[in-house]
Amino acid sequence: MERGCRYGTHRVIEPVGTLPQPALKLDNSTDKIYDNEVLIDVITLNIDSASYTQIKNACGADPEKMKSMISSIVRERGKMQNPVTGSGGMLIGKVVEIGPGFPDKKLKPGDKIATLVSLSLTPLNLKRIIRLDPESDQVDVEAQAILFESGIFSVLPDDIPEKLALAVLDVAGAPAQVDRLVQESDTVCILGGGGKSGILCCYQALRNVGPYGKVIVVEYSEQNADRIRDLGLATHVIVADATKVMDVYNKVSEITGPKGCDVTINNVNVPDTEMTSILITKGQGLIYFFSMATSFTKAALGAEGIGKDLKLIVGNGYAKGHADLALNILRESPEIRELFEKLYV
Amino acid sequence: MQKKGNKYGTHRVIEPIGVLPQPANRIDNNMDEIYDNEILIDVQTLNIDSASFTQIEEQAAGDKAKIAEIMLDIVAKQGKHRNPVTGSGGMLLGTVEKIGDALKGKIDLKEGDKIATLVSLSLTPLRIDKIKDIRPDIDQVDIDGKAILFESGIYAKIPADMPEGLVLSALDVAGAPAQTAKLVKPGDTVLIIGAGGKSGMLCCYEAKKRAGVTGKVIGLTHSEKSTKRLEELGFCDYVFAADATKPVAIMEKIESLTHGEMADITINNVNIPDTEMTSILATKDTGIVYFFSMATSFTKAALGAEGVGSDVTMIVGNGYTKGHAEITLQILKESEVLRKIFTELYA
Numbered sequence: 001m002e003r004g005c006r007y008g009t010h011r012v013i014e015p016v017g018t019l020p021q022p023a024l025k026l027d028n029s030t031d032k033i034y035d036n037e038v039l040i041d042v043i044t045l046n047i048d049s050a051s052y053t054q055i056k057n058a059c060g061a062d063p064e065k066m067k068s069m070i071s072s073i074v075r076e077r078g079k080m081q082n083p084v085t086g087s088g089g090m091l092i093g094k095v096v097e098i099g100p101g102f103p104d105k106k107l108k109p110g111d112k113i114a115t116l117v118s119l120s121l122t123p124l125n126l127k128r129i130i131r132l133d134p135e136s137d138q139v140d141v142e143a144q145a146i147l148f149e150s151g152i153f154s155v156l157p158d159d160i161p162e163k164l165a166l167a168v169l170d171v172a173g174a175p176a177q178v179d180r181l182v183q184e185s186d187t188v189c190i191l192g193g194g195g196k197s198g199i200l201c202c203y204q205a206l207r208n209v210g211p212y213g214k215v216i217v218v219e220y221s222e223q224n225a226d227r228i229r230d231l232g233l234a235t236h237v238i239v240a241d242a243t244k245v246m247d248v249y250n251k252v253s254e255i256t257g258p259k260g261c262d263v264t265i266n267n268v269n270v271p272d273t274e275m276t277s278i279l280i281t282k283g284q285g286l287i288y289f290f291s292m293a294t295s296f297t298k299a300a301l302g303a304e305g306i307g308k309d310l311k312l313i314v315g316n317g318y319a320k321g322h323a324d325l326a327l328n329i330l331r332e333s334p335e336i337r338e339l340f341e342k343l344y345v
Numbered sequence: 346m347q348k349k350g351n352k353y354g355t356h357r358v359i360e361p362i363g364v365l366p367q368p369a370n371r372i373d374n375n376m377d378e379i380y381d382n383e384i385l386i387d388v389q390t391l392n393i394d395s396a397s398f399t400q401i402e403e404q405a406a407g408d409k410a411k412i413a414e415i416m417l418d419i420v421a422k423q424g425k426h427r428n429p430v431t432g433s434g435g436m437l438l439g440t441v442e443k444i445g446d447a448l449k450g451k452i453d454l455k456e457g458d459k460i461a462t463l464v465s466l467s468l469t470p471l472r473i474d475k476i477k478d479i480r481p482d483i484d485q486v487d488i489d490g491k492a493i494l495f496e497s498g499i500y501a502k503i504p505a506d507m508p509e510g511l512v513l514s515a516l517d518v519a520g521a522p523a524q525t526a527k528l529v530k531p532g533d534t535v536l537i538i539g540a541g542g543k544s545g546m547l548c549c550y551e552a553k554k555r556a557g558v559t560g561k562v563i564g565l566t567h568s569e570k571s572t573k574r575l576e577e578l579g580f581c582d583y584v585f586a587a588d589a590t591k592p593v594a595i596m597e598k599i600e601s602l603t604h605g606e607m608a609d610i611t612i613n614n615v616n617i618p619d620t621e622m623t624s625i626l627a628t629k630d631t632g633i634v635y636f637f638s639m640a641t642s643f644t645k646a647a648l649g650a651e652g653v654g655s656d657v658t659m660i661v662g663n664g665y666t667k668g669h670a671e672i673t674l675q676i677l678k679e680s681e682v683l684r685k686i687f688t689e690l691y692a
């Protein structure tokens with residue numbers, strides 16, 4: 001067996017010297033694998049929603065046209081990376097073969113896994129599309145895929161339905177980071193606390209702060225705010241527009257006093273919430289930006305502009321053990337499980 | 346009795362109401378009376394942000410009288426010097442004229458002290474009475490005028506034993522070496538990307554000082570000239586020139602330099618796009634990447650780390666950290682060679 005690169009650069013055909021994600025074409029041959037790869041029999045592609053919407057619009061929602069568009073993308077690139085949106089998605093499949101150099105020794109052939117790295121960098125050998133519904137971004141296929149040594153995955157549990165597990169794994173990084181950052185008796189603010197990732201963050205934050213801490217949720221939608229109150233996932237709930245800096249600052253300060261929060265988690269997927277996060281967090285405190293709408297320069301210059309020494313962290317979707325932690329929340333909290341089943345399955 | 350002001354200066358915002366001074370279109374620059382938590386400064390020199398100055402200079406086709414006219418117009422309309430095209434400001438040098446009653450005795454400043462403000466001119470109330478001299482090669486403009494520093498505003502006292510020009514050029518990038526000082530621990534392997542520039546050289550010095558003899562500092566540079574200069578400075582254990590947008594090549598180089606261990610801390614100072622993956626791959630899975638480059642893309646960093654399954658901590662460079670001016674000026678006091686280079690290049 002040939003030795004492969006940890007990040008899969010051995011599969012890059014062009015341009016040479018790049019990583020698999022920015023590469024235009026990957027080697028998707030699955031006749032033989034490299035010593036640090038995992039070969040997967042793919043069951044379902046869970047295509048990123050931006051990508052799927054683009055394909056659907058381009059094909060006028062015609063399933064046959066969509067099938068041929070997806071097939072042609074994979075034929076050209078050796079991976080399912082939408083050339084317009086640049087995005088991928090994830091997949092569910094069964095492990096066929098594991099190279100002896102693959103680091104995880106617990107994984108065995110026959111295991112059903114979800115890959116948590118993007119399809120935009122996963123070599124995919126697509127033979128046939130079995131079922132495609134323009135209304136659902138889950139596409140059943142006959143295909144094989146390769147997981148690199150650096151690729152992250154989660155073995156799907158028996159006790160949680162696949163779709164529910166996928167919905168949670170999609171945002172697993174957020175509660176895992178909360179678990180690392182939030183200490184006992186901290187005051188924590190979660191901006192956008194009522195969404196999928198927000199609810200998981202609230203649950204974890206409340207656990208970590210214990211009886212003397214505070215978990216403050218700022219939520220735009222009245223309905224989402226009610227949900228947090230009903231589930232008892234926060235000590236305080238504020239309904240406000242997170243882009244309105246002074247309004248949120250004043251409301252949060254009423255609860256925390258002038259110092260502000262120890263930790264702020266930003267889950268709001270709209271632009272211009274950087275300054276709000278900075279103002280409500282205390283000096284030497286920490287802000288974790290999970291929102292993909294975060295502007296690097298607004299955060300950097302914003303903190304300097306008001307002379308505040310705090311740590312601004314770029315949300316990393318991966319943290320060791322994140323999948324287990326997120327799935328465990330569903331096991332521990334029947335209320336959240338019930339809600340997620342209703343909303344996302 | 347002075348009026349009570351807001352810590353962040355929102356009391357000076359005229360429009361739109363409810364925003365902070367930086368995004369505001371117009372702020373109150375009346376200096377006849379000050380609020381109780383403000384500092385009134387008699388301004389000597391404006392150090393215009395280089396992107397802003399270049400834009401003004403181009404608009405004026407290099408004509409100094411026209412440059413002055415544009416600057417006066419900006420301040421007349423906004424009450425501050427925020428370039429309407431670039432959105433950026435700069436900093437200023439001046440003398441403390443008056444300190445608000447609520448601050449008196451509570452801060453380490455007294456009337457008559459010479460200071461540089463380290464918050465942006467884009468949020469600083471400013472009145473220009475006269476433009477005296479424009480020095481286009483270093484983006485500096487001498488004026489008669491006044492400015493207000495808010496309670497949250499940061500500043501540095503100009504030390505008596507250092508030339509002003511040298512101090513200003515170092516303070517401009519003070520955040521980076523100060524964060525380096527706080528992050529680097531003895532024995533760490535530190536990679537500095539963009540190590541040959543102004544901020545990079547300061548970071549290399551500070552990194553070596555903190556990492557100590559058991560640590561290792563690697564400087565990644567670009568031009569031949571800056572590579573040679575950094576080698577001669579002797580702060581780094583290893584210096585190499587490479588294209589920072591090529592992640593795989595650099596990862597392999599760092600692998601061989603660190604025997605596969607990779608960097609504990611990577612500090613990215615390079616002001617070009619597409620260096621996020623390089624920073625992530627050069628760093629240990631459990632390490633820290635500090636992005637000082639304003640060309641950093643938030644999404645490229647966030648998705649990049651996830652894509653390669655790296656558990657690295659990525660920090661957004663905050664230009665301010667406690668004590669940053671002191672730490673940075675201390676470097677110039679300690680290192681004679683660096684002071685000499687800074688004087689030649691930037692002062």
